[in-house]
Amino acid sequence: MNPPTPRNPGKPKFFDSHNHLNDPAFEGELELVVARAFEAGVKGFLVVGYNLESSRRAVELAETLPWTFAAVGLHPHEARVFSDDLLAELRALAEHERVVAIGEIGLDYHYHHSTPEEQKRALRAQLDLARELDLPVSLHIRKAFPDMFEELAAFPGVAGVFHCFSGGPREARQALEMGFYISYSGFLTYGSRKLEKALRQTPLDRLLIETDAPYLAPGEYKGGRNEPAYLPITARKVAEVLELPLDQVARATYENARRLFRLPIPPYEEPEEEDLSWNEENEEEAL
Numbered sequence: 001m002n003p004p005t006p007r008n009p010g011k012p013k014f015f016d017s018h019n020h021l022n023d024p025a026f027e028g029e030l031e032l033v034v035a036r037a038f039e040a041g042v043k044g045f046l047v048v049g050y051n052l053e054s055s056r057r058a059v060e061l062a063e064t065l066p067w068t069f070a071a072v073g074l075h076p077h078e079a080r081v082f083s084d085d086l087l088a089e090l091r092a093l094a095e096h097e098r099v100v101a102i103g104e105i106g107l108d109y110h111y112h113h114s115t116p117e118e119q120k121r122a123l124r125a126q127l128d129l130a131r132e133l134d135l136p137v138s139l140h141i142r143k144a145f146p147d148m149f150e151e152l153a154a155f156p157g158v159a160g161v162f163h164c165f166s167g168g169p170r171e172a173r174q175a176l177e178m179g180f181y182i183s184y185s186g187f188l189t190y191g192s193r194k195l196e197k198a199l200r201q202t203p204l205d206r207l208l209i210e211t212d213a214p215y216l217a218p219g220e221y222k223g224g225r226n227e228p229a230y231l232p233i234t235a236r237k238v239a240e241v242l243e244l245p246l247d248q249v250a251r252a253t254y255e256n257a258r259r260l261f262r263l264p265i266p267p268y269e270e271p272e273e274e275d276l277s278w279n280e281e282n283e284e285e286a287l
């Protein structure tokens, strides 16, 4: 089946490069949530797994929802359950044509749900899987930047994104030097000067935006359940910090997601403007 193209003429269009529509928080409400996203100009989604079950669900959604793709992986919080069997199941899922990334994977030294050793073991195996399958990675890093850079140095050639970036300008520079993209979430709207500085150092061709829904609701929705329809709030904040028109931010981040994840979606189109409609005057010119 060919999914319908979400249309929103005259408005910027956005790609949500990391969310969890596979989370139970959206159960029974997905149609409405997706409809609200399309209405807001959010044209496509990367639904990201965090364990085996949510990875399976992400693939299911990518098969059924329009403009939806999946990432499969084991989150560092759950690294203690990592095993060779689990890796084999992730590999089988990752071979699905709608799976465009391995994630989210990473290191989180804030919560310590798994030990650093358990986290590194799961991370290395999944970086290796990404390399084997030639897929980019969606990386979760919290209070673990030095270790993450050390781990990534052992996997040259693995591409990807620092999802929901929480570092400063120094960490941003290092990620960029290693060839990674940087993704900004609703966290950017919470007023961190350090994060805004990092954003100013991120070239427009390495910039992604995401909701990480249901987490990290932006702006006035802070504290509530996030959803993809709120992505334009973060995009507007990016545009404000970079002093760029919103459409330029929408276009760049859409095209970057398309390139990094090699998405089979059409290039970003200019918002349709009324004065581009065919009329006698430019018909004559064309003749």
Ligand SMILES: [Zn+2]
Residues within 6 Å of the ligand: 018, 019, 020, 048, 104, 212
């Ligand atoms: Zn996430």
